[in-house]
Amino acid sequence: MRNSPPESPVSSVSERLSAADAQAPLPELFESLRPDLVRFAHWLARDRAIAEDIVQESLLRAWRSRDALKEPGAARAWLLTIVRREHARLYERKRLELVSLEDALETQPGPKLAEPDGELFNLRHAIMRLPIEYREPLLLQVIGGFSTEEIARELALSNTAVLTRLFRARNKLRVICGMAPAADVAGSEAGP
């Protein structure tokens, strides 16, 4: 017996797997993608244990609605989409206690002591500090390989709104890499 499938996370994302990966049986294919899914969920949720839970639940949902996956080559994008929705669902459902990241990071050792590459260390923390509305499209773009149009579809935003969020996300990160912040050329976000 299978649970009634959740809403089909249809993806038009193009081929992003090697031919060998795409031809693997579905359980093996899902398992091979787990590290990417956990990394994506970890950056979204900022908590390793929650990320593991999200991925576990997402793989379960994916398995139950595996008939919706027409092309194994689209599995990665499809699973990332499910993970993103599961992350959103988790926060809607549980109203998880939020930890102030500023407070939390104050307890971290200095970047020079913690990691030789201080700039990269600071950049990673800066990405963690990005509000979810900026962090989410950035992760979909960089980790997921989604195009602006695909991100817009997934987040129910206009293309312009996605461009604006991506621009502002990177603009916030510029100073970490020693660049002056750019003038905000993005206008107000348009609706979907």
Added chain:
Amino acid sequence: MNCDEVRLLLGAEPGFSGTGVEEHLQSCAACRRFGEEMRTLDANIRRALGDAPPAVPQPRRAAPTWRVWALAASVALVTFGALGAWLLRPTDTLARDVVAHVMAEPESWLTAQQVTAQDIGEALHGAGVELNITSEKVTYAQSCWFRGHYVPHLVLQTASGPATVLILRHEPAGSSRAFREEGMSGMIVPARDGSFAVLTRGGGDVNLIAQAVQQDVRWLPDAH
């Protein structure tokens, strides 16, 4: 295209290239420099996101005085509680994972309707076992992703309430191990191939259920 339009595109997608952007860059050194900066930044972002994010410890805040006293007063209680919990702790990570999995599917306990033989067959697909359950009603049968494999997850309605059974062909166990966690009593039972887990909530007799399952499960010859 003007500078603002080009910078919006390059700021959002540093790798973007299109006729309008390229033409503008030919004649605008400032935007060319901006584009190069954004590509450098993007390379760093990709490096930064290539690993898991940094660990974020829980912040520590000074507790109010009354809380300190309350904490001190509860130390003895916690000590005895911890001792009790230790005595009833899950014996290993497998037991913990089983409990976590069952807690993540609370609907499995709530279903009252008996599933069909076909449902059970689908849940057992690929697990290398057959079930010959005659005395109990099966109200939940799923093939669940668990520790890297799809495993049958069943709920049987027993005389003392619902009991969960997970058939874990990929999880060998040396001997039967009982545990208690989150209000559930459970047992990991070794089997011919791997093991199976039994959990109950309330007063179900795990031993009796485990014995019944042992009799009802038939491991197929080609399960290896």
